[in-house]
Amino acid sequence: MSGRRDALRAALGDIVVLTEPAAVEPYRRDRALDPGAGVPLAVVLPETTAQVQAVMRWASEHGVPVTPRGAGTGLSGGATAIEGGIVLGTERMRAVRIDVDTRMAVVQPGLLNAEVKAAAAAAGLWYPPDPASFEICSIGGNAATNAGGLCCVKYGVTADYVLGAEVVLADGRAVVLGGPRLKDVAGLSMLKLFVGSEGTLGVITELTLRLLPAPPPARTVVAWFDGTERAAAAVFAIASRIRPSMLEYMDRISVNAVEDVLHMGLRRDAAALVVARSDDQHPGGAEIAVMLRAFADHGATEAFEADPAAGERFAQARRMAIPAVERLGPLLMEDVGVPLPLLADLVKGVEAIAAERGVAIAFIAHAGDGNTHPLIVHDPADPDLTERARLAYGEVMDLAIRLGGTITGEHGVGRLKRPWLAGQIGDDLLGISREVKRALDPGGILNPGVIFAAEVPDAPGEPAVPGAQ
Template sequence: MPDLADLGAALSEGALTTEPATMEAYRRDWTQSDTAGMPLAVVRARTAADVQETVRWASAGGVPVVPRGAGSGLSGGSNAVDGCIVLSLERMRAIEIDPATRTAIVEPGALNAEVKMAAAVEGLWYPPDPSSFEICSIGGNVATNAGGLCCVKYGVTTDYVLGLDVVLADGTLVRLGGQRIKDVAGLSLLKLFVGSEGTLGIVTRAILRLVPAQSPRATLVATFATVEVAARTVVAIGRTLRPSMLELMDQASINAVEDYQSMGLDRTAGAMLLAQSDAPGGARAEEIAHMEQMCLAHGSVECFVTDDPDEGEMFAAARRAAFPAIERRGSLMLEDVGVPVPLLPELLVGIAAIAERNAVEIPVVAHAGDGNTHPIVVHPAGDAAARVRAAQAFSEIMALAISLGGTITGEHGVGRLKRAALPDQLGPDVMALTHRIKQALDPKGILNPGAGF
């Protein structure tokens, strides 16, 4: 193995550390997995050159490299493996807004919220908005092709990536795409790296498409007796309308949020839909009114409509608070399964049956408008039998999604937690193609081994 001192000498001052407490802090992402390994060292890169030097050093010695952004991942994708270099990109935070091309040129450590704020100064908007937008990084968003609450209308990260600088497994830096809206020259390599979870290359810069600032929003909150009825309402809305937000919370998640921080949600509701419209002018009121009529026609218990942005944001904040709120109920196994929207009711009914069969609690929140759900399997910490039941439920939920023509992950990534289920979704031929691509770009297998596939 090459000497760590040589690596340290090649990097920015203070970038390399082997201090035990620091390495411990960089071992795990938000999942806090007990299977995370112990790194050989942590590199906190300041420049693309630091990333290149790290990867070249690792390639020479066959040392694994685990890229890491803000550590907010939910699938174990940045959990360390034994003897690896954890390559943190959190210090690479530069943001440049170009109003003329409506683009943001961003280093991977910049937070999603920081890009939004910088764009807003120029009257522009970066739409992808994971629930963790205040703490998640652009590099992580690109690595997992993150979505969020607005994706039902505005799409996910890949829809806004125009260019990437990527360090390959041998340390070569390639520049893909640019500040161009249309570009079909050569293979679409840019899209290959979005969602690849650091297994094919490490992003050191992204060029992101911006759009004009979002119009004012009207908000609808509708409660239902059951999640099935709420989901069938989502299907009906999606046939004729395209709201800018269409989220679902079940009763368990509603109550978890109320226990966490009182938001005035109806604890007795079986489910709640949160919808928003940002249609221009009078069309906004018409769209909200149409959704309200559809909710009432499908059995909504109560509907509330507001044009007040603060009220609307309060309900959106309640939805975003679901993960930390549910975390207080015990240890979690986080799901991220999706199905074609018409099959959303079947998925939610099936998840409830899985919870009952395995005697575990599974609160559900969902980006319902695009069929992406987050069933969160809860089990008491330290209860080995409950953990076994939770793991069984976790596997059954993925199998259910696949059986409905869905996916084991809509936006969190496969990471390490869902790797075993991926062949069931993709099949042997696609898995073989995936491994051929990995072999071509990373023949030594040093980039984020064990993640994704």
């Protein structure tokens, strides 16, 4: 392997290439901690599109698989290193330019979501998509997975703000998709094809993003419930009447986990917490009234409008939920979504799975758009518990599919959810997707094993994922 590393270094010149085991180790896995991660030939850290092209040309010529990687915060194994492959990290690609006149940003993929927000805010503008991990996740990774977040119930997901992208294909060609235009229907919508493709079709090297005027101040309403189904019914009552700027849900396990960390006086005995926001400028606060009425009608034990400082604390509590629950033990993280009228059915079904399998499942949700995150706690040192958690992981996705939902609302299929993809979209559509993949990446070198089965000759076998047969 050392000879191939030397050849790679020689071909790439000044591009940073990491090969020492200690330097490579942090790049082998994303936050999903896929146990099937391999040891790559090298980690390559380009700074320009031309350098990414050089990497892909070399990889294509030598048939070496490439794993594109942003900040490594992905939750579905989408940035898992391949044995003997290349990890192409975009962390050094950090240019940003804000055009105030057109309300657009042109950014490289290595910027964090929070840095894009900050650059926009400095110009009096706003970039809305806000994953809970916005402070640590990259904008390139957001585009690769079509990330969502807390405000998406009103303002939409990443794809709604990507106007253009520069993408390097498997053979090293760089193509420009879309551009700084608000309306453009010339040809097939290739841009939308690449947003959410999880690095399987090309490497994003630049994004043109739509920005909005700064949002008006938001008002926050908080409600506590002694029944989870009542909380879910209240969420639907709100979302079916208005478009709140946030509508989030936490169950007892997640509330207690957050309280253990933040010590902010959350109610440990409650079955569910709902945090809702409105940036409606109606002088009478019409949306606030709708929220409070829905909470009262569905049996909230307490509901109130929080002052601005308290509202921020409750929003932070929701953002803290996943890292707080992680303190209880390693997680199998779900990302299932259902049509809003069936949210209560999903909540009830997940609770039944947790009881039947004897596992703890913390349930948090971007409830206003039906996107939920059941978090299954397990212990790798306990084989029986881990097996029950693995079975529950698959059963939650099976449940979402039966309810007409999705196995992933914003995290991506990655490697961990791939066994369930055909069950949602069907064999015909999966076959068409594979044809698109083969057309753009005939050698199968881009992120093999993500979304699709591994397609690279001599690549390692199927990854060890929860529920894989």
